[in-house]
Amino acid sequence: MESMGQKKPRPRRSFTPEFKAEIVELCRRGDRSVGQVAKDFDLTETAVRDWVKQARVDAGERDGRTSDEREELARLRRENRRLREDVDILRRAPVHSTRQRNRGSSLSAGVSKSRVFRGRVNCSRSPEPPSTPAEPPPPAPAPYATRS
Secondary structure: OOOOOOOOOOOOOOOOHHHHHHHHHHHHHOOOOHHHHHHHOOOOHHHHHHHHHHHHHHOOOOOOOOHHHHHHHHHHHHHHHHHHHHHHHHHHOOOOOHHHHHHOEOOOOOEEEEEEEOOEEEEEEOOOOOOOOOOOOOOOOOOOOOOO
């Protein structure tokens, strides 16, 4: 049995910033209510109210995150998710030997040790190389002299 009052959800649509600005301007003029503007342009009242609210935040009339801050936050969250996935992949990479895993391994690019401890990777940078070359090793002892 089909319900008579239920509507199918409408597909998600995207709108240009120019269109949103035009709708916000129509609402700010005060000629028509938000509900009337939404109905005239076949939009949801909630969407129009959100656009008006965001325009007030962007204009500094209201507290909140500006559109630029929202975009930056979304970008940083995407980057953070990607980096977490990269770390997860590296954690799952096979380790050549248990001894190497427990002892830590030397890596290039100035990273001296990488240790896995309770599922966490802890990398510490090696100190800067000394400006003077290291002392040469002591000379090898002379071979035993044989008596003739």
